[in-house]
Amino acid sequence: MKFVDEFREPEVITRTAEEIKRLADPNRHYRIMEVCGGHTHAIYRFGLKDLLPSNIELIHGPGCPVCVLPMGRIDDGLAIAQGPDVIFAAFGDMMRVPGTQGSPLEHKARGMDVRIVYSPSDALKLAQLNPDKHVMFFAIGFETTAPSTALTLMRAKAQGTHNFSVFCNHVTIIPAIRAILDSPDMRLDAFIGPGHVSTVIGCRPYEWIATNENKPVAVSGFEPLDILQSIVMVLRQLKAEEAKIENQYKRVVPWEGNGAALRAMAEVFELRPYFEWRGLGFISQSALRIRDSYAEWDTEKRFEVPGVRVTDPKAAQCGEVLKGVLKPHQCKLFAKECTPEHPIGALMVSSEGSCAAYFNYEHRKTAMVTSIAMPA
């Protein structure tokens, strides 16, 4: 655990942790899901679990874009990029995510033209700089990144750039939360809502969780104090037997979201009837596809997509970990065959993946303590 005095306002952190202990009924076990992978990373990095009483269990949610992408989509994208004169462009997070025949990085080593971009607009620029090639942008992400992809497509159309397309893998967070709540093996008491997704969608889309499912939600920032305050918010609601949406991250998240971003998404995207998520299976209306009015820039309409369906390596239990049914270290491959250096599942690749977060902070810590306690 990090020392509390390394945090800003350590006395406030200590007071908030005490408040959590006061609010938690010792006769009750609380299961609170943090939806966003950024929160999962922060919780492990800051050792926040150690500040919580043992009857508060944090369950890691599906909000890690590379983690929920099924391997078949990576294979599909790489298959298209095998074609002549195609450049495969993606964010750095995608580069080490394993496909059946290896990651994009491994394909690059075998000669594929693979480029890291830090912005979808740079993928468009790459197309303009390479007029004799086709640039395919492998788009992933929730509502945080989807508006930027949408604006990029609007620019491609306006500028008449025809050697550019988007392989759209954007997903939406609300149907994933619904699927988790519908899952029979999952019992949750409350949610820590995602911070940056909510800057786009606002707080309203979570209201059904309170009104229909009777579960509190606190939309949270990423500092240690933010997360602890959000836990206080949901515990207070649980104690008062209330369920409502609270916005702990008001300094960044407007209740109504970002209108310009939502309009860009509506202009370019429509809901797919269904989409496959790793671990959660097919979820209806849970992902975005490109509207017909942008068909020319839609990889799936311009190219023959193999439509590969691949099951995850049998021994890997990514699905159970993603659903929160298993903790990362309970997977048979964790820290054995599957490590951040040699990831078998995507949850070990991204810093937002719960397996990588658990490995980097909890596992290394335990391994160090064990090696000190039991010298060889």
Place this chain on the structure above:
Amino acid sequence: MCLAIPGQIVELYPDQPSAAMVDVVGVRRKVDLGLLQDNLPVKGDWVLIHVGFAMSKISEEDAIDQMRTLRMLGEAEAAMQEVEGYGLENVENPKPA
């Protein structure tokens, strides 16, 4: 990818209404303002940047807090690498993927 990087608007372009030069801890890059059309920032304002697009206006205090959070999360280096990567400055000599 889900990093939110704080930056200050240091230059606007009358001929490119949806572009701005931002300063992120001394590194200057162009970002897109298209997602802030309803509430355009002015020179001196602070914004949170995702994948090259300014997504929200924030206070200077929150910008400083956000940079500190990135440092505490061990993500400051990745954030700077991302900002330096905007605009394909390295296209002629792309960084190894």
